[in-house]
Amino acid sequence: MAEPTFLFDGEPTPYAEGQSVGAALTAAGIRSWRTTRVGGRPRGLFCGIGICFDCLVTVDGRPNERACLVRVANGMRVTTQEGTGHGDLEV
Amino acid sequence: MSDVVVVGGGIVGAACAYYAAGAGLAVTVVDRGPAGAGTTSRGEGNILVSDKAPGPELTLALWSRQLWHQIGADLGDEPLELERKGGLVVAATESAMASLTRFARDQQEAGVDTVPVPAGALHEHEPHLAPDLAGGVLYGQDLQVQPVAAAAALLTGARARGAQVRTGVEAVGLVRDARGGVTGLVTDHGTVPAGAVVNATGTWGGVLSERLGCAVPVLPRRGFILVTEPLPRVVRHKVYSADYVDNVASSDAGLETSTVVEGTKGGTVLVGASRERVGYDDAFSPEVVRRLAAQATRIFPFLARVRVIRTYHGFRPYCPDHRPVIGPDPRVPGVFHACGHEGAGIGLAPATGRLLADLLSGAEPGVDPAPYSPGRFLEVARG
Numbered sequence: 001m002a003e004p005t006f007l008f009d010g011e012p013t014p015y016a017e018g019q020s021v022g023a024a025l026t027a028a029g030i031r032s033w034r035t036t037r038v039g040g041r042p043r044g045l046f047c048g049i050g051i052c053f054d055c056l057v058t059v060d061g062r063p064n065e066r067a068c069l070v071r072v073a074n075g076m077r078v079t080t081q082e083g084t085g086h087g088d089l090e091v
Numbered sequence: 092m093s094d095v096v097v098v099g100g101g102i103v104g105a106a107c108a109y110y111a112a113g114a115g116l117a118v119t120v121v122d123r124g125p126a127g128a129g130t131t132s133r134g135e136g137n138i139l140v141s142d143k144a145p146g147p148e149l150t151l152a153l154w155s156r157q158l159w160h161q162i163g164a165d166l167g168d169e170p171l172e173l174e175r176k177g178g179l180v181v182a183a184t185e186s187a188m189a190s191l192t193r194f195a196r197d198q199q200e201a202g203v204d205t206v207p208v209p210a211g212a213l214h215e216h217e218p219h220l221a222p223d224l225a226g227g228v229l230y231g232q233d234l235q236v237q238p239v240a241a242a243a244a245l246l247t248g249a250r251a252r253g254a255q256v257r258t259g260v261e262a263v264g265l266v267r268d269a270r271g272g273v274t275g276l277v278t279d280h281g282t283v284p285a286g287a288v289v290n291a292t293g294t295w296g297g298v299l300s301e302r303l304g305c306a307v308p309v310l311p312r313r314g315f316i317l318v319t320e321p322l323p324r325v326v327r328h329k330v331y332s333a334d335y336v337d338n339v340a341s342s343d344a345g346l347e348t349s350t351v352v353e354g355t356k357g358g359t360v361l362v363g364a365s366r367e368r369v370g371y372d373d374a375f376s377p378e379v380v381r382r383l384a385a386q387a388t389r390i391f392p393f394l395a396r397v398r399v400i401r402t403y404h405g406f407r408p409y410c411p412d413h414r415p416v417i418g419p420d421p422r423v424p425g426v427f428h429a430c431g432h433e434g435a436g437i438g439l440a441p442a443t444g445r446l447l448a449d450l451l452s453g454a455e456p457g458v459d460p461a462p463y464s465p466g467r468f469l470e471v472a473r474g
Contacts, residue, residue: 037321083323084321084322084358086322089219089322089323089393089397091326
């Protein structure tokens with residue numbers, strides 16, 4: 001049976017059962033998955049326990065999920081979040 | 092010795108201090124909390140002419156928005172987060188559109204710039220509006236500020252003109268001379284000698300006026316605001332539903348809600364507005380929040396895809412005749428009121444401060460002060 005994977009920006013990425021998105025990305029050597037709204041600076045895990053909202057990421061099309069709290073699942077689509085993650089709404 | 096002590100460091104007290112100091116008066120501001128922490132911090136920063144029918148409040152609002160422009164020119168737009176964005180009032184039904192059109196026609200005659208927007212053109216102004224609205228009216232004169240930042244900027248401006256600002260100081264009562272005139276303010280941190288005391292305590296103006304021996308009827312009217320996650324610019328104007336105007340003008344004690352939506356410089360979108368007379372009941376109300384969210388989604392369907400990250404609520408200083416209380420109190424020489432602006436305190440603050448400074452310094456007032464006079468309550472009482 002194939003190892004379970006989730007997709008990070010379209011790339012199949014392995015994970016261990018029970019890991020958070022943030023833990024799985026870090027284990028895969030990926031340290032940033034968001035850019036800040038104003039300066040476009042990279043962001044990843046900071047507090048790791050759901051308090052700081054620094055590790056926001058888009059999960060299955062929903063922006064602003066906390067990577068440290070969302071449990072990763074087979075086939076989950078995780079994408080780098082640019083700014084607010086709602087750029088499609090800009091008028 | 093101060094010429095005047097202003098009680099209240101919210102937006103109205105800050106504007107009073109700014110203009111009184113500008114008129115050459117020696118000013119002390121006291122606030123029992125930090126500056127701008129009362130109702131000033133609980134609204135959206137609306138500077139509206141659009142929601143006001145012709146009358147004394149609109150007269151004050153039209154003058155006040157000019158003064159906001161001047162303040163922006165003097166202190167800079169940035170510290171105030173002053174945005175000259177305009178308002179768009181939308182009607183969901185043909186009958187609401189008909190009454191909005193009549194309302195706007197009367198406003199136009201009173202000096203308000205109004206531009207009717209047919210249903211088919213709404214999306215040119217606000218692309219995210221629901222597709223089935225009946226139309227709207229554009230009000231180019233509406234503005235927005237970040238109210239706490241604006242109050243801080245005005246207080247800073249007042250200090251640059253020599254005013255003193257003392258926070259954590261609560262007003263207790265008056266010192267009066269043998270003829271009854273004011274010679275100072277008693278506080279929980281000693282007495283502040285002054286020839287005049289300004290009651291700029293907003294929603295608490297009723298309470299303070301009793302301590303000063305000249306009660307005015309100002310009561311709390313609670314309102315909630317929802318705050319979304321930060322977004323790109325999704326709403327260009329202040330957008331609100333036509334029924335907001337009726338809610339503002341009503342005196343109903345029960346819960347009334349209408350839809351007011353605006354973006355902020357910080358990226359969050361603010362969603363209001365509720366009105367209810369529940370005293371100073373500070374409890375969270377899931378019912379109000381649910382209604383506000385549902386109504387806003389009716390006007391802006393995209394909001395259903397956006398998260399609310401927090402809510403806040405506060406108490407508007409409601410006056411039964413919906414007019415602010417500005418001017419000298421006829422019962423106690425030296426006491427002036429500048430309170431009771433309900434939901435319009437941010438917008439009306441500069442005109443209030445300027446009018447009060449004119450009355451304090453004996454200058455010719457920029458508008459007729461009679462409609463706002465505290466004396467009007469005594470005339471009613473005498474019958």
